[in-house]
Amino acid sequence: MSLQAWPLLDVFTELQQRQFPLGAREYVAALEALARGFGTGSRDDLVFLCQTLWAKSLEERDQVSQVLAVSLPPKFTPEALAALAREALTSEEPVPEGRAGRGSGDLPSRRTPRRRGSSSRGGSEGAGPEISFRLGSDTQGSLVIPQPQTTSPGGSFDLEGRTPLSGRRMKRVWSYYRRMQRVGPRTELDVQATIEQIYRDAVLVAPALVPRRRNLARLVILQDEGGSMVPFRRIAGALTDSARHGGLGTVSILYFHDVPAAHLFHDPRLTDPIPLEKAIKPFARAGLLIVSDAGAARGGFDEDRIEASARLWRHLAGLAAGIAWLNPTPPERWVGTTAGEIRRRCAGLMFPIDREGVASAIRSLRGRS
Amino acid sequence: MPTTRYRGAGLPPSGSPANRFPYLAEPGLAQAVNMAIVLERPLLVKGPPGCGKTRLAASVAHELGLRYYEWHVKSTSRARDGLYSIDMVRRLQDSHLKSRKAQKLIHYIRFGEFGKALRAGSEAVLLIDEIDKADLDFPNDLLRELDEKKFTIEELDEAELTAKDLAAGFRKTYEAERSPIVIITSNDEKELPDAFLRRCLFYYIDFPKKPHLLEIVRVNTAVLKDLDQQLVENAIERLNELRGIDGLRKEPATSELIDWVRILYHWGIDAAALDATQSLTELPHWEALFKHQEDLRTVHQVVQGRDLRGRA
Numbered sequence: 270m271s272l273q274a275w276p277l278l279d280v281f282t283e284l285q286q287r288q289f290p291l292g293a294r295e296y297v298a299a300l301e302a303l304a305r306g307f308g309t310g311s312r313d314d315l316v317f318l319c320q321t322l323w324a325k326s327l328e329e330r331d332q333v334s335q336v337l338a339v340s341l342p343p344k345f346t347p348e349a350l351a352a353l354a355r356e357a358l359t360s361e362e363p364v365p366e367g368r369a370g371r372g373s374g375d376l377p378s379r380r381t382p383r384r385r386g387s388s389s390r391g392g393s394e395g396a397g398p399e400i401s402f403r404l405g406s407d408t409q410g411s412l413v414i415p416q417p418q419t420t421s422p423g424g425s426f427d428l429e430g431r432t433p434l435s436g437r438r439m440k441r442v443w444s445y446y447r448r449m450q451r452v453g454p455r456t457e458l459d460v461q462a463t464i465e466q467i468y469r470d471a472v473l474v475a476p477a478l479v480p481r482r483r484n485l486a487r488l489v490i491l492q493d494e495g496g497s498m499v500p501f502r503r504i505a506g507a508l509t510d511s512a513r514h515g516g517l518g519t520v521s522i523l524y525f526h527d528v529p530a531a532h533l534f535h536d537p538r539l540t541d542p543i544p545l546e547k548a549i550k551p552f553a554r555a556g557l558l559i560v561s562d563a564g565a566a567r568g569g570f571d572e573d574r575i576e577a578s579a580r581l582w583r584h585l586a587g588l589a590a591g592i593a594w595l596n597p598t599p600p601e602r603w604v605g606t607t608a609g610e611i612r613r614r615c616a617g618l619m620f621p622i623d624r625e626g627v628a629s630a631i632r633s634l635r636g637r638s
Numbered sequence: 639m640p641t642t643r644y645r646g647a648g649l650p651p652s653g654s655p656a657n658r659f660p661y662l663a664e665p666g667l668a669q670a671v672n673m674a675i676v677l678e679r680p681l682l683v684k685g686p687p688g689c690g691k692t693r694l695a696a697s698v699a700h701e702l703g704l705r706y707y708e709w710h711v712k713s714t715s716r717a718r719d720g721l722y723s724i725d726m727v728r729r730l731q732d733s734h735l736k737s738r739k740a741q742k743l744i745h746y747i748r749f750g751e752f753g754k755a756l757r758a759g760s761e762a763v764l765l766i767d768e769i770d771k772a773d774l775d776f777p778n779d780l781l782r783e784l785d786e787k788k789f790t791i792e793e794l795d796e797a798e799l800t801a802k803d804l805a806a807g808f809r810k811t812y813e814a815e816r817s818p819i820v821i822i823t824s825n826d827e828k829e830l831p832d833a834f835l836r837r838c839l840f841y842y843i844d845f846p847k848k849p850h851l852l853e854i855v856r857v858n859t860a861v862l863k864d865l866d867q868q869l870v871e872n873a874i875e876r877l878n879e880l881r882g883i884d885g886l887r888k889e890p891a892t893s894e895l896i897d898w899v900r901i902l903y904h905w906g907i908d909a910a911a912l913d914a915t916q917s918l919t920e921l922p923h924w925e926a927l928f929k930h931q932e933d934l935r936t937v938h939q940v941v942q943g944r945d946l947r948g949r950a
Contacts, residue, residue, distance in 0.1 A: 290832035298677050307673055321670050325682070325835040326826075327842050440829035444774050456714065460726070473734055476727050481714060514828055516774060 276303065276353040277319070280333075280340045284323055287332060288438065291323055298322055303354035312341070315350070438624060439508060443515025446556065446631045448486040455480050485518040488634070489552050489589075493561030494524045494537050501597035504622055505560050508595070512558075523548055527564075528577040549588060556634035557589035563619065564607030565598040571607045579614035591636025594619040595626065644671045644698055648857060651703040660858045661690065661697035664850055670841040671698055671821075677839070680766075680784060680820035685843030687825065688891030690854075695765035695821040704819070705762040709751035715772045717779030721753040721789045743794055744808045752780070755818040756789060757807075762818045770824040777834035784820065784837060788813035845881075845891060848874055858896045862903050872912035873899055876921055883940050890927035898926050917941060 281296045299322050302308060308318030316337050324330040455478035462477035490509055498505065513520050523533040523543070532542040559582075564574055586592050596608060600621050603609040612619040618633050620626035646663025649655065663671070667683075671694070674681035683691045699706035709720050725746040732740035739745050749757065755764040769777060783789045790811045799808055822838065824830065846854060855870050873895065881889045890898075901923050902912075911922055918924065919941045928934055 290836045292836055295836060298679065302673055302677060305676055307669070307676070317666060317669065318673070321673055321839050321841060325830075325838070325840045326684070330840075330842065441774075441831070458727070463727075463730075467730070473727075473730055511829075516828060 275357055276300070276350050280319065280336055281323070283336050283340065284333065287336075289323060289329060289332075290325065295323060297358075300354045300357055303351055304358055306351065309348070309351045315341070439511035439627065440515050442624065442627050442631065443512055443517065445628070446486050446488065446515070446517060446634055447484045448518070448635075449482045450485050451480040451482050452485065453480045453483060457481055483518070484516055487518050487555035488512055488520045489555050489557050490520070490522045491529060491533070491557065491559045491561075492522060492524050492537075493527065493559075494534075494539060495526050497527075497562055497564070497566035498597075500566070501562065504597050508560065508622060508627075521551075527561075528574055529581055530577075549585065552585065552589050554590045556636070557585055557592040558630065558634065559592075559594045560597070561594070562596055562598050562608065563594070563603075563611045565596060565602045565609075568602065568606050570605070570610070574607050575610045575614065578611045582611075582615050589636075591634035592618065593630035593633040595622055595630055596620070597622050642668070642672050643675060644668050644701055646671075646697070646701075648697060648701065650700055658857070658860070659697050659700040660860065661693050662850070662854050662857050663690075663694065663697065664843075664846065667694070667841055667843060670839055671819075674821075674839045675819055678817045680822050680838045682822045682824060682830075682835070682838035682840050683843060684824050684826050684840070686845060686891055687888070688893040689843045689845060690892060691823040691843055692765070692767055694823075695763050695819075698819060698821065699763035702761075702763070702819075705755075705758050705760065706765075707751040707755040707758075707762060707818075708765045708767065710767045711769050711772050711776070713771050713773075715776065717772075717776050720750040720766075720780070721756075721783060722747055722749050722791055724748075724793055742798060742803075744798070744803060747791065747794075747808075752783065753789060753812070756783070756787060756814040757812050758818070759815070761816040764818045764820045766820065766822045768825055769822050770826065770828045770830060774828065774831065778831050781833060781837070786813075787817045845889075848878070851892070851895070854892060855896060855899055859899055859903070862900070865899070865903055866909050868909040869902060869907070869912065870899055872909050873902065875914070876912055876916075876918065876924075877927065880918060880924070880927060880937065883937055885936050886928075886933050887930045888928070888933065894927045894929075898923065901926055917945060 277299060278296070281291065281299070285291050299318065302318055302322065308315045316334055319337060320330045320333045324333045457479050459477045459479045462479075463473070466477055467473050490512065492505060492509065494502075509520075509522055523535065524537050524539055525533050526539060529545060531545055533545055533548045535541040535543060563578065564571055582592070582594075594612075594615055596603065596619055598608070598621070603612060603619070608619070618630075620630045644663075646661075646665070646668035648659040648661050650657045650659070670681055683694060685691050695708070696706055698704075711720075724743065725748055729740050729743075729746045752764060752766070755762045788811055791809075794810050796810050799810070851874050852867075852870060855874070859865055859870075877890060877895050877898075905922070907922050919938055924937075925934060928937070
């Protein structure tokens with residue numbers, strides 16, 4: 270069976286590229302469900318099947334319908350799909366490896382401009398490992414799932430608004446920012462101490478208890494809002510949301526515009542001010558994260574902004590336990606602009622919002638705690 | 639057509655409506671449950687509070703006539719405790735009293751709900767409730783058991799088991815003959831790890847539309863004799879208006895609606911008292927729909943604002 274004939278494979282690989290948590294077994298599960306008759310009643314049934322098996326949140330559910338709207342074969346009939354799935358599961362021949370099996374890339378190229386650009390350039394899409402599987406006692410087959418490509422062609426516009434770092438990965442990354450201490454009521458059994466107590470007193474009086482470990486990490490986010498940061502509202506919002514749900518001790522967010530001046534604001538609309546000095550008092554021993562494009566979006570070179578930012582940085586760095594700067598614009602745009610200079614003054618602690626950047630920022634936040 | 643064992647109507651295997659379980663699942667949810675059963679994967683259910691995530695599992699067990707186990711996860715939960723735990727403190731005390739029992743570990747093994755479900759010997763339904771309450775690594779610690787449907791008691795020395803123990807059912811490794819139907823709920827407060835999510839099927843229970851809501855209320859208020867259906871319809875209309883108010887901390891959901899209907903029935907409120915001409919804050923016992931003081935204030939403010947504009 271040629272790769273083109275494997276039902277829904279193109280949908281599956283598209284979802285994998287969008288960082289859905291899916292492995293080859295999840296594709297096989299979809300085939301099995303199809304073979305057993307699920308998802309073959311109508312087009313809606315098929316969409317439901319893909320959503321239930323492959324999406325893990327409301328947002329992903331919507332993405333699955335979008336992808337299916339584009340990729341569903343035009344001559345879709347439920348019976349044909351079920352038959353294909355059954356044939357796929359019982360086929361003995363392994364799918365050939367390499368791009369030869371994909372018919373020189375004509376299968377994926379129809380869909381998005383991104384894909385087309387990369388396959389004509391000979392992008393990094395290749396075949397993945399061959400997987401053999403058994404289902405039940407009689408069906409077996411093997412399958413090669415093409416690896417999702419990881420390089421994105423430069424200069425293309427992602428009009429769908431997906432972030433370079435998916436929401437889920439962002440939340441996972443925050444789990445590294447922790448300061449665990451034992452506080453609160455004593456509820457956990459301390460086996461070692463109990464044994465020592467028995468040793469001393471020759472009889473068990475009562476088990477020794479210790480409080481649970483809790484994450485006391487404190488995070489303060491200073492977020493640049495409005496003006497040049499408007500296009501980045503979504504990713505900045507995703508970042509702050511993920512921090513809030515990341516299991517940290519406390520997370521507070523304060524807003525400013527361009528450079529924090531005499532006041533910071535409690536709300537993103539910048540209507541509820543608090544004087545700077547008062548606002549930063551509780552920052553001591555917290556991790557401080559500044560989220561701002563630092564002038565990279567417009568690309569100018571503003572001496573005043575640099576000076577003000579550098580001054581503030583020095584002040585805050587002395588106060589907080591750890592400090593870092595996250596810039597939503599890509600690093601290529603910082604060179605020769607206000608942002609590049611600010612970065613230099615901040616001891617290089619300015620990072621882009623991708624997985625490594627956020628991880629480095631968190632390392633810096635952990636600082637000298 | 640696929641085998642559909644679960645229909646979501648609450649009827650037991652015998653089919654007798656007298657023994658109906660008060661839970662009505664929407665068709666998509668029933669389909670997701672059936673897929674989970676056939677594919678032998680857990681079903682992860684999310685949705686706003688009060689929409690019936692937790693009761694789904696009990697309804698599945700009732701309809702299929704299976705044993706039911708509930709595991710309510712707390713922030714202190716450890717994955718292994720859901721399978722089994724060893725009562726070390728008691729063993730220490732017994733050994734002090736020189737009891738012979740303390741010599742063998744098997745007397746101190748306590749099985750958690752997941753462990754019981756795997757030991758059940760027949761197909762069972764397991765609910766893992768609010769899995770997002772626990773630590774980040776909690777779901778990953780259950781991966782092997784969810785996949786292979788078996789668990790091992792690490793601390794048990796196999797040599798300790800005599801033939802009598804084996805006959806009594808003790809083992810080092812327990813394996814389920816038929817995999818349990820696992821339903822997992824999450825309030826979406828924390829993100830779950832990828833490796834865990836990968837294995838689960840997913841369903842989001844939205845707030846039901848009116849026809850479904852009517853059915854849900856009917857099923858849950860079956861014991862109320864002569865409940866006026868017009869009262870229920872009006873209540874649903876007014877509820878949806880209240881839900882439409884911006885800025886509520888917790889919108890009233892299905893469970894609040896059912897409670898409200900019960901209260902209205904108890905006080906013999908007439909359907910006309912809830913019709914469209916009434917201002918929302920004049921409705922009898924409307925406060926029962928809300929759980930936060932600030933929401934009551936918000937509703938008052940918004941309704942006052944509307945009244946003023948209406949008069950102007």
